[in-house]
Amino acid sequence: MSLIEPGSGPGSGPGSGAATPDAAPVLRLVGIRKSFEGTEVLRGIDLTVHRHEIVALIGASGSGKSTLLRTANLLEQIDDGQIFLGDDDISDPRAKADRIRSRIGVVFQHFNLFPHLSVLDNVTLASRAVHRASRVEAERRGLELLDSIGLADKAREFPDRLSGGQQQRAAIVRSIATDPELLLLDEITSALDPELVGEVLDLVRELGRGGTTILMATHEMAFARDVAHRVVFLDKGVVAEAGPPAQLFEHSENPRTREFLARFTA
Amino acid sequence: MSTTGIDARPPSSIELDRRAFRRQQTTRSTLIAIVSTVVFAVAAWIFVINTPGWSRVQQTFLNWDVAVAAFPRVIEGFWLNVRVLIYSVIGVGIVSLVLATVRTLRGPIWFPLRALAAGYTDLFRGIPLIIVLYLVGYGIPGLGVFPRMPAEFWGTIALVTVYSAYVSEVFRAGIEAVHPSQRLAARSLGLSYSQSMRRVILPQAVRKVTPALMNDFVALQKDVGLISVLGAVDAVRAAQIETAAYFNFTPYVVAGLLFFLLALPMIRFTDWYTARVRRREQMGSIV
Numbered sequence: 001m002s003l004i005e006p007g008s009g010p011g012s013g014p015g016s017g018a019a020t021p022d023a024a025p026v027l028r029l030v031g032i033r034k035s036f037e038g039t040e041v042l043r044g045i046d047l048t049v050h051r052h053e054i055v056a057l058i059g060a061s062g063s064g065k066s067t068l069l070r071t072a073n074l075l076e077q078i079d080d081g082q083i084f085l086g087d088d089d090i091s092d093p094r095a096k097a098d099r100i101r102s103r104i105g106v107v108f109q110h111f112n113l114f115p116h117l118s119v120l121d122n123v124t125l126a127s128r129a130v131h132r133a134s135r136v137e138a139e140r141r142g143l144e145l146l147d148s149i150g151l152a153d154k155a156r157e158f159p160d161r162l163s164g165g166q167q168q169r170a171a172i173v174r175s176i177a178t179d180p181e182l183l184l185l186d187e188i189t190s191a192l193d194p195e196l197v198g199e200v201l202d203l204v205r206e207l208g209r210g211g212t213t214i215l216m217a218t219h220e221m222a223f224a225r226d227v228a229h230r231v232v233f234l235d236k237g238v239v240a241e242a243g244p245p246a247q248l249f250e251h252s253e254n255p256r257t258r259e260f261l262a263r264f265t266a
Numbered sequence: 267m268s269t270t271g272i273d274a275r276p277p278s279s280i281e282l283d284r285r286a287f288r289r290q291q292t293t294r295s296t297l298i299a300i301v302s303t304v305v306f307a308v309a310a311w312i313f314v315i316n317t318p319g320w321s322r323v324q325q326t327f328l329n330w331d332v333a334v335a336a337f338p339r340v341i342e343g344f345w346l347n348v349r350v351l352i353y354s355v356i357g358v359g360i361v362s363l364v365l366a367t368v369r370t371l372r373g374p375i376w377f378p379l380r381a382l383a384a385g386y387t388d389l390f391r392g393i394p395l396i397i398v399l400y401l402v403g404y405g406i407p408g409l410g411v412f413p414r415m416p417a418e419f420w421g422t423i424a425l426v427t428v429y430s431a432y433v434s435e436v437f438r439a440g441i442e443a444v445h446p447s448q449r450l451a452a453r454s455l456g457l458s459y460s461q462s463m464r465r466v467i468l469p470q471a472v473r474k475v476t477p478a479l480m481n482d483f484v485a486l487q488k489d490v491g492l493i494s495v496l497g498a499v500d501a502v503r504a505a506q507i508e509t510a511a512y513f514n515f516t517p518y519v520v521a522g523l524l525f526f527l528l529a530l531p532m533i534r535f536t537d538w539y540t541a542r543v544r545r546r547e548q549m550g551s552i553v
């Protein structure tokens with residue numbers, strides 16, 4: 001696979017514990033608050049994702065994981081707090097939201113691909129429209145990416161001709177086609193048939209090995225345990241616990257964490 | 267993978283028997299349909315030609331000589347209708363897309379524009395087209411600020427004004443039918459609001475509402491005939507003039523036939539396309 005960019009370094013492999021403390025923060029959330037119609041969904045979230053780090057966001061449905069990811073990408077306006085991407089305060093209203101979003105890749109649970117565009121056009125759209133790459137150049141890179149996930153022969157097909165797993169993998173390469181600094185994944189396997197989950201997670205694992213910085217909301221506990229450097233447990237809009245997977249999954253002292261995890265092992 | 271092995275296998279005798287029976291059934295129902303249609307048509311024909319006023323009606327509405335004599339002028343007028351139609355379609359396309367887009371803008375700063383667009387669509391969907399034609403066709407030139415324009419110009423403006431109100435609602439329904447995740451996906455790629463609209467939302471919206479748009483187009487094809495009320499010498503007005511000259515209504519029939527012939531391909535195409543879209547939707551495709 002050629003997903004690994006040169007110069008992205010060896011990174012810290014899965015299971016090597018927390019990311020190195022001196023690694024530069026890519027995303028820094030400070031005291032994030034967000035309400036919907038009077039209900040406070042995010043109640044002061046602090047969270048940092050370092051370069052080459054994979055952070056898994058876990059928590060019950062409705063705990064605010066999707067909202068948190070959307071605020072990080074400026075798809076949702078926060079009520080208080082600050083968001084830093086690299087050194088830039090992107091929560092500043094003077095920041096150029098479109099430019100910032102193009103520095104962050106996002107994959108949602110479903111309906112990611114544009115049904116009226118071919119798979120290749122999906123992958124190349126951001127390069128062409130936002131980064132003003134020529135069609136030839138964008139397609140060369142797009143085909144290379146599709147080839148790396150074994151979908152080169154589907155490049156000219158429309159998304160509805162692909163399986164759910166293939167669609168999500170195409171969505172993932174679309175999100176990294178413009179080399180974003182950070183990848184946000186929001187339960188990207190939740191809408192898939194069980195037998196298709198593996199291929200999608202394998203691709204995420206592959207990206208992580210290549211050094212991509214990832215913040216992912218997930219219900220795949222085994223995967224989070226295996227791949228994430230750090231796990232953040234979100235409970236009712238606050239970070240209830242955060243730490244290396246081994247600590248959270250096996251040695252947690254937090255009753256809420258234990259109660260939540262018990263539901264997955266039952 | 268080769269499928270020839272399966273295709274080459276001859277059907278079983280039971281299947282052959284079933285196919286023969288189905289063919290026979292098809293032939294039978296086709297025959298019944300043809301016979302009953304012919305019987306009905308002949309019966310209707312016999313009834314009509316035996317009505318007491320038939321020969322008079324035939325004389326005043328279906329006079330071949332009058333039709334031939336009036337044809338050149340009617341078709342010349344009809345060409346004006348076709349041109350007005352083309353300009354109207356372009357105008358309606360632009361104005362209605364702008365209106366629909368404005369109506370989907372979110373956020374308080376857009377409120378005045380949004381309200382204006384909403385008021386516009388309410389107003390012009392509520393007023394009969396013919397009244398808008400009179401108001402635009404006689405009112406605006408009466409202001410004396412615009413250079414003199416032919417009647418068909420103001421007729422086109424009136425048609426665009428009214429049809430844009432309808433068509434913008436169709437577009438708006440289409441825009442709102444596009445799943446919100448599509449907008450989020452587009453924005454999270456870094457596309458600006460207008461880029462996501464142009465490259466992601468509108469193409470999907472237009473596909474979703476194409477059957478409805480084509481129906482409006484068929485309606486517009488007929489309504490271009492109304493510009494005659496402003497004195498534009500289109501097919502209807504030409505037919506009126508010819509009718510007065512010959513004391514015979516056949517020119518109207520000629521004009522009606524021309525409108526019908528223009529609309530027919532679009533009507534058939536609309537039905538075909540609508541059926542195709544429905545089939546694809548049932549097969550689970552999104553677009």
Ligand SMILES: Nc1ncnc2c1ncn2[C@@H]1O[C@H](COP(=O)(O)OP(=O)(O)O)[C@@H](O)[C@H]1O
Nearest residue numbers: 036037041059060061062063064065066067068
């Ligand atoms: N756009 C919205 N409007 C109103 N309420 C919302 C909106 N988005 C999310 N919520 C509410 O915020 C809470 C957290 O939702 P979400 O972030 O989707 O949680 P999770 O992804 O962890 O399941 C839920 O109670 C949800 O109903």
Ligand SMILES: [Mg+2]
Nearest residue numbers: 065066067187
């Ligand atoms: Mg969610």
